[in-house]
Amino acid sequence: MKIKRFVAKSMRDAIRQVRDEQGPDAVILSNRRVPGGVEVVAATDYDAALAHQALRQFSSPDPQPPPEKPKKLNAPGRPVEGASVAASPSALPAAAATSGELALMQRELGSMRKLLEEQLAGMHWNELKRIQPHRVAVLRTLDQLGLAAELANSIADEMPLKLEAEAAQTLPLSLLARRIPIGPQDPILDGGVVALVGPTGVGKTTTIAKLAARFAQHNRARDIALVTLDHYRIGAQEQLFSYGRLLGVPVHSVAPNQDLGAVLDQLSDRKLVLVDTAGMSQRDRTLAQQIDRLGKLGPRLRSYVVLAANASGPDEVVRRFASLKPSGCVLTKLDEASCIGAPLSAVIGNVLPLSYVAYGQRVPEDLHLAHADRLVLCAVQLARAAVKAVDDQSVAQRLANPVPISASSIHA
Ligand SMILES: Nc1nc2c(ncn2[C@@H]2O[C@H](COP(=O)(O)OP(=O)(O)OP(=O)(O)O)[C@@H](O)[C@H]2O)c(=O)[nH]1
Ligand SMILES: [Mg+2]
Structure with a gap:
């Protein structure tokens, strides 16, 4: 010791x-x-x-x-x-x-x-609180958004020491918005080979369908091909095949021992090839093999990390896929999130550009371009809703246990 x-x-x-x-x-x-x-x-x-x-x-x-x-x-x-x-x-x-x-x-x-x-x-x-009451107010606001402590402190460091009360409330939000990295506008329209990676159930396959449909709005369906590497979950392939049928886009299933590069060579006439990967926990050992497989394709493949806004540990997820040098990130399930401070902290901390956000399951309506200001607004609205929920809870608790009113107190 x-x-x-x-x-x-x-x-x-x-x-x-x-x-x-x-x-x-x-x-x-x-x-x-x-x-x-x-x-x-x-x-x-x-x-x-x-x-x-x-x-x-x-x-x-x-x-x-x-x-x-x-x-x-x-x-x-x-x-x-x-x-x-x-x-x-x-x-x-x-x-x-x-x-x-x-x-x-x-x-x-x-x-x-x-x-x-x-x-x-x-x-x-x-x-x-005694020495810098403004800083405390800023830190409190940012904490309510669920931001990582390090990020909240660094935004507070940027604040001028003296500020009008209103500016003290709005400036930290603008500074936060300024830090959210936003990727190039609608990158899927550039085409190429694009893989979505991320943990299980975050919405990779659904987002692949949304992106394919978005691309098809500006191109022909036959300019697109879908590829699935998911040989792990029962029904995973069928899910992509049914999206493929709906969109009129062919789906290719590539087994773990098959040469992915050779399959992509055969699809080189397609403007866009979307690669759906198997969702795995970031601690799963087979995940390393999948990351390796994609990494071997080098700059020929662009990867995007899919994060669900309601899932835990986004920072760990982003770091797990860092070796792929992802081009960006898609933040899904914003409609189910109660706080988005953690995923925002993860993309800011790892300088991972946000490209798209998803607010629901509908293909393709629920996929949108990411906007920093709208994300901050969403974070604020969720924080307010959470405060209101806590208030409601305390009212409910008080009303559920009413103080008995005695006869004497009624007549007093
Ligand atoms: N509420 C909501 N649900 C979504 C969203 N995106 C996807 N889902 C739903 O989440 C569930 C999982 O979506 P998938 O697309 O299968 O997720 P995945 O990442 O491919 O899952 P695995 O392949 O098992 O790793 C499905 O029921 C989707 O409809 C979203 O933005 N909001
Ligand atoms: Mg899937």
């Missing part, structure tokens, strides 16, 4: 130093004000037993721990009174504690750390 003392001007800086140097698993053992700032003592790679011992030392008013009664081991975990202390300092508490006690100590340390971090965050927040 490495214990280190950090001194910084503010608690926030100290925590940042701890995080930078010791990583997110560092345990904060103590903090106190010192001349010129704060001092934080933090530990990393901690052994629960040692940390317990260290904590006792740190929390004791006497810096020297009381001398331990010498103990000796005659069998693992069974101390005998009156014998000499084991040479290794870590052996002592580890041997004295059972694995159950260690687990308990670990849990206690974990909850202490959480508590301490919450208290520090609370202290920092209160200090910020």
Whole structure:
């Protein structure tokens, strides 16, 4: 276990130093004000037993721990009174504690750390409220939109220190809109080979049908071909084949051991080839093979990541497909989302251009070009609806448990 003392001007800086140097698993053992700032003592790679011992030392008013009664081991975990202390300092508490006690100590340390971090965050927040009330208001607005903390802070950093009340409310939204990367206008009309990738059930196949129909509005259906690589989910191919029949577009199924490049060569007379991929969890091992297969085609294939606005972990999804250097992103299921801060943070953080958004299942009506201002407006409306839902909930709770009115209070 490495214990280190950090001194910084503010608690926030100290925590940042701890995080930078010791990583997110560092345990904060103590903090106190010192001349010129704060001092934080933090530990990393901690052994629960040692940390317990260290904590006792740190929390004791006497810096020297009381001398331990010498103990000796005659069998693992069974101390005998009156014998000499084991040479290794870590052996002592580890041997004295059972694995159950260690687990308990670990849990206690974990909850202490959480508590301490919450208290520090609370202290920092209160200090910020006093010194920079405008910044707090901005951070609160952006937090209600569900944006990642790092993005919210960086937008708040961009705000001028003094602002009219109205501007303080609208400027962060404009700054957010300015950061949303929007791809080139209607890129599907450029044609080429385009693959949609993303987790299961986010709407890849439906979006392929929407994009094919959109392209067909400006071209002939026979300029298009659909290709499916999905040999994993039962019914996946049939879904694309039925869209193909509806649109009058041929569908080619390419098996995992088939040469995708050769199939694309045969389709080189088509203006647009849309490739539907199998949806997999980003932790699935076969996903790497699928990404590899697409990656081998190089710049000949453009990929778009499909994110569902109501799904969790968009940042992880985007990072999982980063090796394909996607040309953009399609954000689906906006009609089902209750908050879109996370996908917006993911596309901003990973500088992934948003190209299309989908507000429903209808082909092709529910596919639209992405607009930054409209997305911010949508985020604001969802945040307002969420606040209203919480209010409704508290009213419902109050009404569901009415305070009984006694006869005396009626007649009083
Ligand atoms: N509400 C809503 N539903 C959508 C939207 N896009 C697709 N869906 C529905 O989501 C479900 C899954 O869509 P698919 O297109 O099959 O999704 P997928 O990504 O191809 O799924 P897998 O191939 O299993 O990975 C279907 O019921 C679609 O109709 C949308 O924008 N809004
Ligand atoms: Mg599909």
